[in-house]
Amino acid sequence: MxxxxxxxxxxxxxxxxxxxxxxxxxxxxxxxxxxxxxxxxxxxxxxxxxxxxxxxxxxxxxxxxxxxxxxxxxxxxxxxxxxxGTEHHVTNSKHLAESLAEVMIEEGEIFNSHDVVSLFTNxxxxxxxxxxxxxxxxxxxxxxxxxxxxxxxxxxxxxxxxxISEKEDKDQKEGKIKHALKQCGYPEWTFNHVKRKMDRKQQATKVPGV
Incomplete structure (x- = not known):
């Protein structure tokens, strides 16, 4: 960046x-x-x-x-x-303990606990x-x-x-503009045509003497 x-x-x-x-x-x-x-x-x-x-x-x-x-x-x-709003939601550890207290483990059954690695970051x-x-x-x-x-x-x-990075931000905005134009009935080639003209104009301003 x-x-x-x-x-x-x-x-x-x-x-x-x-x-x-x-x-x-x-x-x-x-x-x-x-x-x-x-x-x-x-x-x-x-x-x-x-x-x-x-x-x-x-x-x-x-x-x-x-x-x-x-x-x-x-x-x-x-x-x-x-x-x-679901039956699987647990508020806190106390709520979990109270819920588990009502669970009866029958003969031949085992209680299995899973650990999630990096839950929120993944x-x-x-x-x-x-x-x-x-x-x-x-x-x-x-x-x-x-x-x-x-x-x-x-x-x-x-x-x-x-x-997000500058390039990702630009790509996302272009995608949203394309979608908005499509919803208004404009074909995708209209966006691409205008974008090519703008890109050429931007490149021309970077060349000395042009």
């Missing part, structure tokens, strides 16, 4: 928040709360897993004070009612976002928690996802 994209991400987030305030989807106090005042870059550190052989380090990303910190907290409040982000979006689409109480449209929540989720 050649340059720090923090300022660009901040401008994009502020533009989204300004539009939401203008459309009266959020109140002024909410806008002031979500407005990114800090510009810290997410910091990564590690804690040793002293309970496991080799004492491997668990990577943790500290998001406190970053441009999307308050927005992430607001999204967490919107998404929190979706958690725990969770596929794209698939997780798709699951969240699908749950939101079927959430009948969403309108009681927020005035934000589902599409806006999706946009914020995508933006809060992670800091």
């Amino acid at each position: 050649k340059i720090d994209p923090t300022q660009r991400y901040k401008r994009e987030l502020v533009a989204i928040l300004s539009r939401l305030k203008k459309d009266k989807k959020i109140e002024k106090y909410q806008y002031d709360l979500l407005f990114p005042t800090a510009e810290n870059i997410p910091r990564i550190y590690g804690t040793p897993k002293i309970h496991k052989p080799g004492n491997k380090v668990r990577p943790i990303v500290d998001y406190t004070g970053t441009i999307g910190y308050q927005t992430s907290r607001a999204l967490a409040d919107i998404l929190s009612p979706l958690v725990g 969770t596929p982000i794209d698939e997780s976002l798709n699951v969240i979006k699908a749950r939101l689409e079927h959430d009948k109480t969403l309108s009681k928690r927020t005035l934000l449209a589902l599409g806006v929540i999706r946009t914020l989720l995508d933006r809060m996802n992670s800091v």
